[in-house]
Amino acid sequence: MKKLLTLVILFALVAPVFAQSTDSRRTIVVTGTAEAEVTPDNITVSIALQEFMDGKKRVPIYELEAQLEKAVKDAGIPKEDFTIDDVSAWNNYYQKKRAPDFMAGKQYHILVHNLDKYNKILAAINPKGISATEVQSSEYSKIIELKRELKIKALLAARDKATYMLDALGEKLGRPITINETDPATNYFSSSVPQYSNTIMFNKAAPAESDINYKKIKVSFQVQAVFEIK
Known part of the structure; x- marks a missing residue:
């Protein structure tokens, strides 16, 4: 009797599962x-500026930086979208103490919403002072x-x-x-990375022209x- 009761209970449990697995x-x-x-x-770009010799005269980094800041302001870019690489600035200070003839350089990050503004910014800076530009990200x-x-x-x-x-x-x-x-x-x-010409090096004797597409x-x-x- 116990075996029969066990079989009945087992069938009662298995039958609904079997019924559910059949889909006609x-x-x-x-x-x-x-x-x-x-x-x-939303395109984040970087611009690297570096001091250079114009004949016997050194063009200092602060002069190039002033050109960049003015160009960014004229392009209508908010201050919060224009930042400086602090590590680069600290490295300049350290190197200048060791070698007064060291050519200081700084790197800046700019958030732009179209590359037309970026091209105008580059055109407003002395091309000899631009060592490199890079598109870092885009969204x-x-x-x-x-x-x-x-x-x-x-x-x-x-x-x-x-x-x-x-x-x-x-x-x-x-x-x-x-x-x-x-x-x-x-x-x-x-x-x-490949959606733009990722790193654009400028010839220091050539005008600043962007080939970013x-x-x-x-x-x-x-x-x-x-x-x-x-």
């Missing part, structure tokens, strides 16, 4: 994709809103694909059963959806 619905699995290209509008300020929009478009693209595929077979699309998005880390990419950020999303076939 007809389904279609599709993938939808949406992508967009946007231009970065798109509305990336969160863009991701949301692309996810919706990818989902709608999956639905449209399932619809026309079923229409070709004389079937009708039913309700969605599952929806999965791919890993966001694989969807959004911004290769900040825009390269857009590509954002792509995929959504996999399972729909029921009516």
